[in-house]
Amino acid sequence: MSIIKDFLLQMTLMVLPIFIYFTIITERVKHDRNKTILMTVFWGISILLCMSFPLNFGHDSRLDIRIIPLLFGALYGGFGPGVFLAALIILYRLNFGGISIGFYNTVLVLAVTLPVILFYQKLFMHSRKYKRVLIAVFLSFYYCFVGLSLLGIIKGFSFDAIKVQVIHLIFVVGVTWFFVMLYETIREIQQLRLDIQNAEKLRVISELTSVFAHEIRNPMQVTRGFLQLLDDPDISESKKQYIKISIEELDRANDIINEFLSFGKPTVDNSTKINVGKQLEQVVNILENFALNYDVKIKKDIHDSCWIFANPQKLNQSLINILKNAVESMPNGGNVWVACMSTEDGFIKVMIKDEGIGMTRKQLDSLGSPFYSLKEKGTGLGMMVSYQIIHSFKGKIKVNSNQNIGTEFTILFPQLP
Template sequence: MDIIKDFLLQLTFMVIPIFIYFTFITERIKSGKNRNVIMSILWGISIFLCMSFPVSIGQNAHLDLRIIPLLFGTLYGGFWPGVFLTALIILFRLYFGISIGFYNTILVLLLSLPVILYFQKSFANSKKDKRGKIAVGLSFYYCFIGLTIFGILREFSIDYLKVQIIHLIFVLVVTWFFTMLNEMIREIHQLRSEVQDSEKLRVISELTSVFAHEIRNPMQVTRGFLQLLNDPDLPNEKKEYIQISIEELDRANGIINDFLSFGKPSIYNNEKIEVGYQLERVINIIQSYTINYKIEIKADILYNCWTYANPQKLNQSLINILKNAIESMPNGGIVWITCTSTDDEYIKIMIKDQGIGMTKKEIDRLGYPFYSLKEKGTGLGMMVSFQIIHSFKGKIKVNSEKGIGTEFIILLPQIT
């Protein structure tokens, strides 16, 4: 019973970081880098507690769940959190003195950390169920390595082997449970964030429907009178003023059109379309636009990729993203466009440029109204593009680096 009680205490140490992180951190800190730092510290505290209150087996043998905070910190945080937590384990174990247990810890970490880091990227790109399998598999590997090395450094005993089996089973169950718990909480927070964003955008949509047409009518009247005033006998200076006024009215009218596109219900007449064909049409349309910017488009399109979507709306979304890619390269460059199918039954459209790039903070704000990196941009075109893709049950991922370029990845459900 004492062993079970000690293991349950170790379990409590796993709950603390997750509870603190999702209760106090996610709502207050938006930067992913700062979140990783704080989460690494929390997992470090968990490791400290696990190693301070281990499960005692006899006089010289101790077991704890340090693998779980190390595993979670590395899989969710990446390379540096993994190195930090590994160093913390080594230093804390060194505090207890150099012994066979210390050498055992060093060897297990040296053999385990590279494997965990190897699977980290695959874990980050996987869905919830696959993440659970990866985490459990890595936990089993860590425990197996630890058991093997301990058996080499010390002699096995039946009693110790029984405890190790209990420890292994407990670690695997706890790893799976906390992976699922962590993923579920992350999904809830993401869903809540999306609901909040949807509520904000719904308000904008309602305001758009009420005011857009009323604003457009006097603008059209004003534009008509400006055209009438544009007499051939007017001085060139006054003609220039009238022309600028007309151009600014047209730009304002374009913004209203974007608002109306956003304000319309996102229920389109979807049909079965071939994405490769639609992408080829978009490239043909945008080719003339690239001439003024000295842009070269390189395309690698896989055909026979089918999805349910509205072809006009899909083209509108792709053109908006392509125009942004082109305009981000004032000195020219290359835009790469690919269309492939993925193993998880998605059609993957990739649009990559060599433009000015974006920071993580700028990427997080992308798709929000009135946020644009262009001098005269409103952000409404990108907002409408995001809405269109989401209406097709698709996803948009953005990877970018300042001064290097930006990569848009559009995932659409594939059908046969």
């Protein structure tokens, strides 16, 4: 009965960080880096508690599930958190038991298993839910198997010791499966809630545009018509300039309404199998003359067979907007790199990189929001539409930027089999 209590205690020490993260951290902390730091701290506390309250078998056997918080920290956090948590295990083990066979075994197990865990980290992050579960279960099995083998080599093999280690292996693998499924399910629910919130915002915009667009456009068209009639050859140059500016501003207002209406129009799904590389070539051809006006050169690295399922017109609209922004971010000229290729983990990767003015972290966080733009006369609606289009094709967008260095857009689409 005491063993069952110890097992349940170990599981409880794993549950707490997960629920604290999703109920407190994700709601109040916005930056991904700060989330990673806080989550690493929670996993570290979980490791210390698991090692402080182990399962005791006989005189020498002390087992715990420290591998699971280490695995979560390394797979979801990356290299830094993984190394930090491994160092924490070694230091705590040294302080707790001193230099001993158990300490040497801990160091050897981490030296053999941690590089493998970190090697699979990128594949894990780019995989879907059930593949993530399989990767995590495999890595937990690998960790326990290495620990069992090294302990047997150091201490010698015995039936009782092997039996205990096998029970521990089965328990750790089962608990890993359970917690990865739990973690991924909670993430899906949270993402679904965020999607519903965004959908509600878009619904409000759609209703507003549908109500006001027609009424606003009528007086605008009438005003534009009268301004054109006033544009007579006999009037002074200054008045001609005023009329020209008025017509340009009316046209700009009309463009803003069109961008609004892209939310209000019911979307028709005309998606088909397309080659993203060819679409990207078309976009580059469209904007090459525009780029020359800014003294910008567009350099291409486009591979064949980049097939996805999408609407070609909408995809072109989003790519044109992103590439146009890249060109406009370099008022003094420069280079823009565009690339399209398939990745080993089943995605089509589109990259657009510039040498422009770049963005701060705060500006990056606001990118894709309505009415947020770095342009003097921009509305931010174009980028918001682009984000919406890419997400509608189940694509993912990652943006890296540094001020006065440049910005890199990375778009990942699911590859067709």
